[in-house]
Amino acid sequence: MPDLTLDGRPLRVTPGTSVAAALALGGDGTSRTSVGGQRRAPLCGMGVCQECRVTIDGDLRLACQTLCRDGMRVETRP
Amino acid sequence: MSGERAADIIVIGAGIVGAACAHELARRGLDVLVLDARCGGATAVGMGHLLVLDDNPAELALSDHSLRRWREWGPRMPEGCAYRNNGTLWLAANAEELAAAEAKHANLAEQNVAGELIGAERLRALEPALREGLHGALRLSGDGIVYAPNVARWLLGAFPERIRERQARVVEIDGNRMRLDDGTWLSAHAVVLANGIQVTELCPELPIVPKKGHLLVTDRYPGRVNHTLVELGYVTSAHNSAGPSVACNIQPRPTGQLLIGSSRQFGSTDPQVEGWMLARMLRRAVEFMPSLARLNGIRSWTGFRAASPDGLPLVGEHPQRPGLWLAVGHEGLGVTTAPATAELLAAQLFDEAPPLPLHPYSPQRFLGDAACPT
Numbered sequence: 001m002p003d004l005t006l007d008g009r010p011l012r013v014t015p016g017t018s019v020a021a022a023l024a025l026g027g028d029g030t031s032r033t034s035v036g037g038q039r040r041a042p043l044c045g046m047g048v049c050q051e052c053r054v055t056i057d058g059d060l061r062l063a064c065q066t067l068c069r070d071g072m073r074v075e076t077r078p
Numbered sequence: 079m080s081g082e083r084a085a086d087i088i089v090i091g092a093g094i095v096g097a098a099c100a101h102e103l104a105r106r107g108l109d110v111l112v113l114d115a116r117c118g119g120a121t122a123v124g125m126g127h128l129l130v131l132d133d134n135p136a137e138l139a140l141s142d143h144s145l146r147r148w149r150e151w152g153p154r155m156p157e158g159c160a161y162r163n164n165g166t167l168w169l170a171a172n173a174e175e176l177a178a179a180e181a182k183h184a185n186l187a188e189q190n191v192a193g194e195l196i197g198a199e200r201l202r203a204l205e206p207a208l209r210e211g212l213h214g215a216l217r218l219s220g221d222g223i224v225y226a227p228n229v230a231r232w233l234l235g236a237f238p239e240r241i242r243e244r245q246a247r248v249v250e251i252d253g254n255r256m257r258l259d260d261g262t263w264l265s266a267h268a269v270v271l272a273n274g275i276q277v278t279e280l281c282p283e284l285p286i287v288p289k290k291g292h293l294l295v296t297d298r299y300p301g302r303v304n305h306t307l308v309e310l311g312y313v314t315s316a317h318n319s320a321g322p323s324v325a326c327n328i329q330p331r332p333t334g335q336l337l338i339g340s341s342r343q344f345g346s347t348d349p350q351v352e353g354w355m356l357a358r359m360l361r362r363a364v365e366f367m368p369s370l371a372r373l374n375g376i377r378s379w380t381g382f383r384a385a386s387p388d389g390l391p392l393v394g395e396h397p398q399r400p401g402l403w404l405a406v407g408h409e410g411l412g413v414t415t416a417p418a419t420a421e422l423l424a425a426q427l428f429d430e431a432p433p434l435p436l437h438p439y440s441p442q443r444f445l446g447d448a449a450c451p452t
């Protein structure tokens with residue numbers, strides 16, 4: 001069972017859970033803040049729309065294309 | 079059949095060149111109708127890089143004159159126009175390119191365009207993301223960037239009482255009259271064609287060909303790059319061949335995103351992003367900025383530059399079609415040179431002394447002189 005942190009909060013998910021699913025399980029489902037200041041959330045779920053960009057261990061990545069791993073740090077803000 | 083007299087001037091094409099022409103003519107008191115087919119052109123897909131280029135004296139004169147105008151407009155433009163006077167660094171990867179930087183510096187200095195030669199160490203301090211081992215750069219601090227679609231809107235909105243816009247496709251041109259796809263005929267004192275690569279649909283005699291380009295934009299990484307970074311190979315070798323070519327061009331947008339170019343392909347009108355070309359272009363950029371490889375690219379797209387045989391635009395009256403004026407063929411420099419293009423066009427329409435010599439941009443150089451009256 002991977003243990004990760006989502007914006008600093010611990011979260012345990014079942015193996016095979018995508019980071020996009022973890023956002024919904026452990027937070028309010030949002031992934032990022034747009035240039036205009038709005039919160040955004042995963043939309044297409046298949047790596048096309050780019051709405052689910054989050055910072056994973058320091059790099060910007062797509063939440064829907066990334067599986068949760070033990071020790072992963074996921075940040076959605078600012 | 080003579081058609082409704084729709085305005086003093088009808089401009090076809092609401093991209094940056096058409097918008098600048100409409101703005102300049104309205105500023106001089108004319109009523110202008112701008113028609114656009116909304117089928118997309120180069121303005122919305124280009125980089126919005128405002129730069130002085132000096133491949134020949136006419137290109138230098140047109141771009142330098144325009145840059146002066148951009149620096150006046152910049153502070154007055156709304157934030158959405160994304161104007162930044164961030165300057166360009168022309169990167170020299172080897173001794174030959176450093177010599178090219180020195181020659182470019184001297185050539186620009188002759189025209190009173192201020193540049194600064196930057197040594198290898200200082201270059202690393204200015205742009206730490208660049209790889210080690212570059213030989214230096216030429217810094218052009220007068221260059222900048224904009225978001226061109228919003229600049230076009232700003233220009234068209236500056237004189238609401240004198241500029242009207244209408245979505246319409248023109249299917250036939252006859253001097254200063256035109257037929258729309260709904261069959262309506264419109265006329266004006268003069269018609270200005272500023273519709274980029276689509277110009278040959280209305281004037282097949284014009285020697286304008288599309289040159290395809292790819293771009294990619296990354297997610298937001300503020301503060302990684304300051305200047306627009308362009309390799310000198312852009313002028314010394316990469317884009318001087320007839321085949322497909324790439325050159326490193328990395329531009330920081332005000333959002334923190336990086337816009338990555340550039341590529342050139344001839345003989346294609348297919349807008350599809352081609353993986354092999356995109357890969358080649360990105361590999362070239364990564365050679366100059368290795369950390370780029372870890373960044374997240376979020377969109378890539380293509381566009382078509384409207385290229386004339388000598389790389390200079392056609393600005394002036396069509397010699398065989400009185401009443402029809404041309405402002406086309408700007409290739410990759412249309413955003414930069416739109417202001418000077420508009421001033422050259424207006425000076426000719428008003429029969430005034432132009433701010434620059436007209437002949438390098440004269441349509442006559444490809445179309446010949448006026449037909450003999452019969």
